[in-house]
Amino acid sequence: MNNPQYRGRFAPSPTGPLHFGSLVTALASFLEARSQGGQWFIRIEDLDPLREPPEATGQIIASLDAHGLFPDEPVRFQSRRHDAYQHAVNRLLESGYAYRCRCSRKELQANEGRHPNQCRTRTKIDGDRPFAIRFALEDEDCHWQDQLLGPQHQTVQAELDDPVILRKEGFYAYQLAVVVDDIDQGITDVVRGSDLLDMTAQQQQIYRALGALPPRWLHIPVILNEQGQKLSKQTHAPALDDDKPVDNLFMALVALGQNPPANLASGSLDSLLEWGRSNWRRGAIHLTSR
16 A cells, blocks of 8 residues: 555653663554555654653654664654744734643642633733643543544543643743644554543644644553553662664564564564555554553
8 A cells, every 4th residue: 555645653751761662653654655655754742851861762753764664754852842832822812722820730630620810811911920831621521532442532621621732941842843743744643552541622723723623543452560550750660771683673573463473573673564564454553442
């Protein structure tokens, strides 16, 4: 199958080196794109320097290279895209899809998510106290088709669910940046972990507010450790051993339910990836985490 219009991406946050759970997501997005003759990109979501060790970005890119996961364009870094995000913030403010908010989490919790300062209807904020900018959601009973999980339904509540798009500290938020870059890169399909599933309906409203159609979604189960926790830096997931790419990718294919032949475990990296591309079946992915 050749579908040059398919454009997918893997977008890790550089909070630490790549671990097995991230490799599974990267491989799934890579094979989904390659199996359709589409394009695949890497985007480093380096928007929060307070959480990003300086060596992490290089470690992630080196790991992807070691595992033969090469993008079709140079790696994109969100830290170099601030002008684009600010332009989007300004556009959303001007069109009424965003508003300035000084409410603290404590204030919002005390008011059951409502804004005690009536932030959504204020046109100006006085004083020097810092403020965030939130996207103004609309009440919506949202339905869409996930390419693995099937029909999905989420209820979006205006004001109560409004996500921050520019933090008080001046950092652009994931919810904004991911949409701006997906639109700019022409992303048609997003393969990502099911831990991000709950954000989908909100993000679809941001796509539409910026004049774009949302991509197709494919949410895969996250990989769990022996304690049943998602593999992450917070749960002390070990870094990948980049000297064992075939072993790592073979195990990732198993985790994705692809049932690779045993002889591939002792073969070459290229042959393993080619088998994965030729035999990729998204429907074989187990719907429960491992």
